[in-house]
Amino acid sequence: MAANEELEGITLRVYVTLVNENKPLGPRELARKANLSSPSVAYRHLQKLEELELVEKDCFGGYTVRQRQQVKGYFLVGSKLFPRLVLYSFFFIGILSIEILIAAARLLIGETLEYDFMMLIFVTSAAVALFLIEGVLSARSRQKNKKLAQ
Numbered sequence: 001m002a003a004n005e006e007l008e009g010i011t012l013r014v015y016v017t018l019v020n021e022n023k024p025l026g027p028r029e030l031a032r033k034a035n036l037s038s039p040s041v042a043y044r045h046l047q048k049l050e051e052l053e054l055v056e057k058d059c060f061g062g063y064t065v066r067q068r069q070q071v072k073g074y075f076l077v078g079s080k081l082f083p084r085l086v087l088y089s090f091f092f093i094g095i096l097s098i099e100i101l102i103a104a105a106r107l108l109i110g111e112t113l114e115y116d117f118m119m120l121i122f123v124t125s126a127a128v129a130l131f132l133i134e135g136v137l138s139a140r141s142r143q144k145n146k147k148l149a150q
Contacts, residue, residue, distance in 0.1 A: 007052075007071050010036065014045040015065075016074070016081045018055060024062025085138060089131035096124045 007015055017034040018025060027039040027046060036042050046063050049055040056066040074081045099121050103113055 007069065010034075010041065011045045011048050012071065014042060015049055015054060015069070015071070018049075018063060018065050019068065019076075019081050022065075022080075024058055024060070024064045026061050026063070030063070083135060083138070085131050085135035089128055089135060092124055092127045092131060096121070096128055099124055 013034050014030060014036075017030060021033065025033065027043040030036070030046070031039045031042040034042065046055060046057075049063075050057065054065065054067050054069055055063045057063055068076060070076055071081060073084055075084055075087050077087075099117075103117065103121065106113060106117075
């Protein structure tokens with residue numbers, strides 16, 4: 001079975017925490033950083049990641065990421081994993097900022113805003129709102145699933 005298919009739920013959270021920390025973590029520290037109920041839960045998921053050859057244990061008992069894996073629903077940017085919806089919303093926030101600057105410049109020189117341009121700002125604002133709302137709902141769903149799994 002592919003590693004990407006195995007990465008879900010708590011195992012995914014453990015993996016993302018290890019990738020984002022980018023330093024060796026023991027089960028106790030990982031349990032605290034990943035908000036797990038106990039170090040034994042962290043240890044069980046670390047073993048699963050070890051079997052998938054995604055992490056390795058050092059001689060001091062710390063676990064590090066051995067192989068960075070592209071994970072469904074996340075972008076690997078440098079050495080960090082970010083949820084896709086967050087990056088999409090930042091992309092549209094950038095576009096919206098440019099549109100607002102253009103609109104402000106037009107208004108400052110005395111031009112009126114055309115209907116098409118106002119609709120463009122509205123559509124971009126809607127895209128920002130949708131991605132942010134979906135991102136928040138997705139995070140809440142993951143937290144709810146996290147509490148149920150513990």
